[in-house]
Amino acid sequence: MKVVGIMSGTSMDGVDLCLAEISESNGSWDYKILARETVPFEEKWRVRLSQLRYQNSEVYVKTDIFFGKYLGELVNNFLQKNNESAELVASHGHTVFHDPAGWITSQxxxxxxxxxxxxxxxxxxxxxxxxxxxxxxxxLVGIGDDIFFGEYDACLNLGGFCNISANIEGKRIAYDVAPCNIILNRLARDRGQKYDVNGQIAEAGEVIYPLLNDLNEIPFYKKSWPKSLGREWINKEFWYIVRDFDSEPLENRMKTLVMHIAQQVANTIDHLFGENGNGKKILVTGGGANNLCLVDYLRSESDAEIVIPENDIVEYKEALVFGLLGAMRVKNITNTQGSATGAKASTIAGSLDGNFANLIS
Structure with a gap:
């Protein structure tokens, strides 16, 4: 089945599209990436989506529809440009609200x-x-990590938030670890950059240890899984701590945030595996895998083997996995893991729109 997976992450870099041939035989799944592209957000979309949670219901509904139209146009252009066709689109959408304690998530x-x-x-x-x-x-990507990347002890995604999934005693668990590009990009924009290219801003700085200590004391990090983060948490629990150090050079604040992320990841790896992760292989993907300063700190803070795969997987693993979740949905195969998310049951997730007559089995 040829599926276009679409991912629009909280880091607001752009829309990832990944066309893959996804196949299943006797319970075994495989994939082949046929085309991929990241379409950077135009400024109007970046502003509109980042502010949408503060707008009235009419603006929300209109934006939901207009963004759906925009994604459809991106799919058309993507397939035409690559002289390809597809049978299915699996779209994550762009998260506006995420408060599972209040039973709310909206993309x-x-x-x-x-x-x-x-x-x-x-x-x-x-x-x-x-x-x-x-x-x-x-x-939700834990099931895809299990199916496509099960040879690794854990998969770490350094996206808007960093999250990890791992098989522990035969059970896949997955949870958010810390904010990542959503905070690094926010600082980079103060320098007139969309993101910290290769971690160069952070590399030029020095760690502000009082800030680092304050960040590491945030209560979320002491909670056990299942747990997840959203933009609401950043604004309520995280950013006010960073703002207390606004008088410090931007390079120093950036380096401190990078060290904070690396330490929280290292703590998580040690919590999951013990021995500071010694002997464990961790697959690292997402935009943060291109931040050389962050990757260096990950390697210095943890004894695990940090594996950076080929660029297609670094940049498009999440879009690929949502393509898999879509394929599983139309085949009526369970595509969530209650063990990872804390749900009372695993389920077949995803709303269907359009003509599925030739796909559903």
Whole structure:
């Protein structure tokens, strides 16, 4: 099945599209990436999506529909440019609200509009079924890590937030570890950059240890899994601590945040495996894998083997995995893991829009 997986992350870098041939035989899944592209957000979309949670209901509904249309147009352009076709679109959408304790998760990018625009069947709204069952609704990629990347002891995604998934005593667990690019990019924009290219800003700085100590004391880090993070948490629990150090050079604040992320990841690896992760192989993907300062700190703070794969996997693993979740959905195969999210049951997640007559089995 040829599936376009779409991921729009909280780091607001852009929309990732990954066309993959996803196949299943006797319970064994495989993939081949056929085309991939990241479309940077135009400033109007970056502003509109980042401010959407503060708008009224009419603006929210209109943006949900217009963003669905925009995603459909991206799919059309992507397939045409690569002279390819697809049978299915699996879209994560763009998270606007995420508060699983309040039974809330909402992603913009209306599936019906996306389907009508692209002419393809669409699976979307992957997170709501898990939240309705009492789960965190995130991370959902653990099942894909299990299926496609099970040779690693853990998979670490350094996206807007960093999350980890691992098989522990035969059970896949997954949870958010700390904020990542969502905070690093926010600082980089103060320097007029969309992100810290190769970690150069951080590399030029010095660690501010009082800030580092304050960040490491945030209560979230002492909570056991299942747990997840959202933009609301950043604004309420994290950013006010950083603002207390606004008089410090930006390079120093950036380096401190990078060290904070690396230490929280190292603590997590030690908590999962003991011995500071010695002898364990950790697959690292997401935009943060290109931040050389962050990767260096990960390697110095943990004894685990930090593996950076080829660029297609670094940049497009999440879009690929949502393509897998979409393929599983149309085959009526369970595509969430209650063991990872804390839901009372695993389920078949995702809303269907469009004509699935030739796909559903």
């Amino acid at each position: 913009a990018g209306d599936g019906a509009t996306l389907s009508a625009t692209s002419g393809l069947p669409v699976v979307s709204n992957f997170r709501r079924a898990d939240v309705a069952l009492g789960g965190q609704g995130a991370p």
